[in-house]
Amino acid sequence: MALIVHKYGGTSMGSTERxxxxxxxxxxxxxxxxxxxxxxxxxxxxxxxxxxxxxxVMAQPDPRELDMLASTGEQVSVALLAMxxxxxxxxxxxxxxxxxxxxxxxxxxxxxxxxxxxxxxKRDLDAGRIVIITxxxxxxxxxxxxxxxxxxxxxxxVAVAAALKAAxxxxxxxxxxxxxxxxxxxxxxxxxRTVTFEEMLEMASLGSKVLQIxxxxxxxxxxxxxxxxxxxxxxMIPLEEEARSGTLISFEEDTHMEQATxxxxxxxxxxxxxxxxxxxxRPGIAYQILGxxxxxxxxxxxxxxxxxxxxxxxxTFTVPRGEYDRAMDVLNTSVKAHIGSGNxxxxxxxxxxxxVGVGMRSHVGVASQMFRTLSEEGINxxxxxxxxxxxxxxxxxKYMELAVRVLHKAFELEKA
Numbered sequence: 076m077a078l079i080v081h082k083y084g085g086t087s088m089g090s091t092e093r094x095x096x097x098x099x100x101x102x103x104x105x106x107x108x109x110x111x112x113x114x115x116x117x118x119x120x121x122x123x124x125x126x127x128x129x130x131x132v133m134a135q136p137d138p139r140e141l142d143m144l145a146s147t148g149e150q151v152s153v154a155l156l157a158m159x160x161x162x163x164x165x166x167x168x169x170x171x172x173x174x175x176x177x178x179x180x181x182x183x184x185x186x187x188x189x190x191x192x193x194x195x196x197k198r199d200l201d202a203g204r205i206v207i208i209t210x211x212x213x214x215x216x217x218x219x220x221x222x223x224x225x226x227x228x229x230x231x232x233v234a235v236a237a238a239l240k241a242a243x244x245x246x247x248x249x250x251x252x253x254x255x256x257x258x259x260x261x262x263x264x265x266x267x268r269t270v271t272f273e274e275m276l277e278m279a280s281l282g283s284k285v286l287q288i289x290x291x292x293x294x295x296x297x298x299x300x301x302x303x304x305x306x307x308x309x310x311m312i313p314l315e316e317e318a319r320s321g322t323l324i325s326f327e328e329d330t331h332m333e334q335a336t337x338x339x340x341x342x343x344x345x346x347x348x349x350x351x352x353x354x355x356x357r358p359g360i361a362y363q364i365l366g367x368x369x370x371x372x373x374x375x376x377x378x379x380x381x382x383x384x385x386x387x388x389x390x391t392f393t394v395p396r397g398e399y400d401r402a403m404d405v406l407n408t409s410v411k412a413h414i415g416s417g418n419x420x421x422x423x424x425x426x427x428x429x430x431v432g433v434g435m436r437s438h439v440g441v442a443s444q445m446f447r448t449l450s451e452e453g454i455n456x457x458x459x460x461x462x463x464x465x466x467x468x469x470x471x472x473k474y475m476e477l478a479v480r481v482l483h484k485a486f487e488l489e490k491a
Contacts, residue, residue: 076108077242078200082210082232085119086249087306088152091159097247098159100310101205105165107314110200112239114210114232115156117148122225138183142212142222145184146171149209149228156207167205170195172220177213177231179221186221188213188230188293191238208235226287233290237297244299245321246286247306252322253278253285255488256340260479263489269323270338277431277465278341291324300325336434336441337486340479343427346376347399348457348469350391351406353417360414364390367409373398377427377460377469387417391458393469399423425457426475429467430482442466448485454478 081104083097097115105111125144129136153169160167175195179186199206210228213221223230229246236244251266253275258264270278272295279288285303294301304321354360365375378392394402399421406419435441445466449456454477458469470478483489 076110078110078112078239079104080232080236080239080241080244081111081113082228082244082246083113083115083306084228084246084248085116085121087247088115088117088156089119091155093306094152094155095159096310097156097306098163098165100247100306101156102160102163102165103311103314105205111205112196112200112235112241113153113156113205113207114228114235115149115152115207116210116228117152121148121151139219142183142186142220145222146209146212146220149211153207153209160205160207165205166203167207168199169207169209171209172212172231173214173218175208177208177234179213179215179223181215181217181219181221183219183221185224186213186215187289188223188234191234193238196235196239223289227289229287229290230293233293233297233299233301236301237293237299241299244294244301246290246301246303248285248303249305249307250285250303251305251308251320252303253324253339255338256479256483257342260342260476261340261483261489264483265489267322267338269325271326271433272324273464274338274431274433275324277429277462278339286324294324298326336438337430337432337488338434339431340482340486340488341429341431342475342479344472344475345396346393346425346427346469346472347396347402347421347423348391348393348425349399349402349406349419349421350389351410351414351416351419352389353387354390355415356386356388360388361390363414364406364410365392367405368394368402371401371405373402373405377458377467379458393425393427393458396423424472425469426472427467427469428475428478428482429465430486431465433464435464435466444485445482448481449478452477452481 122145129144150171157167157169176192178190179188196206210231211222215221233244253267253270254264256264276291279286279291301324302321373394376393381389430445454470454474456468460467
């Protein structure tokens, strides 16, 4: 049979009873003859609790010590899951990231995986054991525990699956797959049977919270088939049925791109718009504005520079809403006087709505249909950005849910 990696999120590990259900599900797959590696998250709420304790002790905690603290949540999970499996007669062993080891760089709180030593894990698998590895964490070259950033357990699971050359990585969550859009906004949103890595990466970067962006990048880079499915079903559901459930994130050649132009509608409420007015229209001005923003580690998304008039232009871009105040401070203190611009104005009441689909490569008219649909509802587009498989618009946040609903209907995404 195959080597399969299971990943369970915090909700799936949220109580001892749910951990017992995870153990029963894992045992079912093992009983079918599969080699199983499990990568669980900390119990739901635990990482927030630990970080809250840190900030009660110190306003700006040292990143190295934060990683030491935050990593303990996953260690609790793997130990409890190993015990739950042992209690039902399974030979299971748990490891922290440093014991495998999962090697990372030294960027505390946002480390990146560099390599995974699979020898120890493979010996255990060959001996018939179920191996449980902490998600979210690793170890740097100096022996320091590191963490991969929030949601990093998804990345850990895909990386482990790639290192072990697993047949598939199963991401168990509290939802039953990837939908055409958020069902809380559009009641007839439809669960997708398959989605390409490119589409999933765009949807994750545009606000879909099903998977962490880096995990999708990892899966695509290593061509690791990844399935999103629910852990809240009966753990003893027939294996054949479970193996076909959820949404498979795979390769474009395995999907039927001619059947649908658009795969989904993504949206992001976490947007803020900044405009630097009356900027000198000269080469290098974009770098002079965005360089200090990058140095402050602030992500920039949509960028538009107007046509220059009389040697001046307006330069507009978006940042995460939580970084708006800091970005404005950087611009006012480090940029405005240096470049000789006019006023710097901003708007935090904006949202981004995007249509995504690999079918856009072979179909025309997507942009015109999107723009016509929004105009018929009186929704003004403040910014537009495109890629080969995506069109995004920035709009007033009060129209966001309306825009998602009318676009979902216009592209007939409720239809299978």
